Amino acid sequence: MGEREQTDFQGFITSRWPQLMRTAFLLTGQQHAAEDLVQSSLERTYVSWRRVSTAGDPDAYVRRIMINIHARKHRRKLKEFLTLQDSGPVFDRPEHGDRMAQADDRAALLHALAQLPARQREAVVLRYWEDLSETQTAQAMGCSIGAVKSNAAKGIAKLRAIPALTDKVGSRGEK
CATH class of the missing domain: 1.10.1740 (Rna Polymerase Sigma Factor; Chain: A)
Incomplete structure (x- = not known):
């Protein structure tokens, strides 16, 4: 080089x-x-x-x-748990707002992400954290756009069903 x-x-x-x-x-x-x-x-x-x-x-x-x-x-692991x-x-x-609440929110989100299967976690991270399009996410994951949509939808649905996250979002919306 x-x-x-x-x-x-x-x-x-x-x-x-x-x-x-x-x-x-x-x-x-x-x-x-x-x-x-x-x-x-x-x-x-x-x-x-x-x-x-x-x-x-x-x-x-x-x-x-x-x-x-x-x-x-x-490949052999179905689930991984975050430390x-x-x-x-x-x-x-540095971010705006209450640093303690942000730390709590972050911990809850990381714990919730750990509960997702690997492909769903990849789809959610790439689509919503990295803000990639469905096409870009499909290319990164080496799968079809339909698989990205399916994995992301299932992952988001599972995240929405986790009480620790819904409590955080609900309490933030009430203020």
């Missing part, structure tokens, strides 16, 4: 690291596993950087690699 490509790749990593870490954390549920997932994905991206950078959407390429690596690693203790550094962004 030439010096210019090295610089481009380093710039990509620097600008995208926080977003990639958040996505990886929501997929894996653990800080160290998210770091490993992002690093493994970026290693594979580095090997193909010349082709990836000219294709125009390196984010989609890295997301697809992350989904594939995560799916391969956890909420690891959530600290990934979400340390």
Whole structure:
């Protein structure tokens, strides 16, 4: 890889690291596993950087690699449970409002996401956290748009049925 490509790749990593870490954390549920997932994905991206950078959407390429690596690693598991203790550094962004309530909301959401099957969690994270279109999510997950719609709908329905989340949303709406 030439010096210019090295610089481009380093710039990509620097600008995208926080977003990639958040996505990886929501997929894996653990800080160290998210770091490993992002690093493994970026290693594979580095090997193909010349082709990836000219294709125009390196984010989609890295997301697809992350989904594939995560799916391969956890293929045998039907459910994973998040360790909420690891959530600290990934979400340390200043936000408006009550910080304690935000921490409670975040913990409830992470615990609820942990209860979803892997494919539903992937669809929900990519569609609603990453704000990808159904087409982009399908490409990242390597499935049809119908499968994305189905998994996302089922995942959202399960999240809506979790009392800890509905209590939080209901109490926020009453104010």
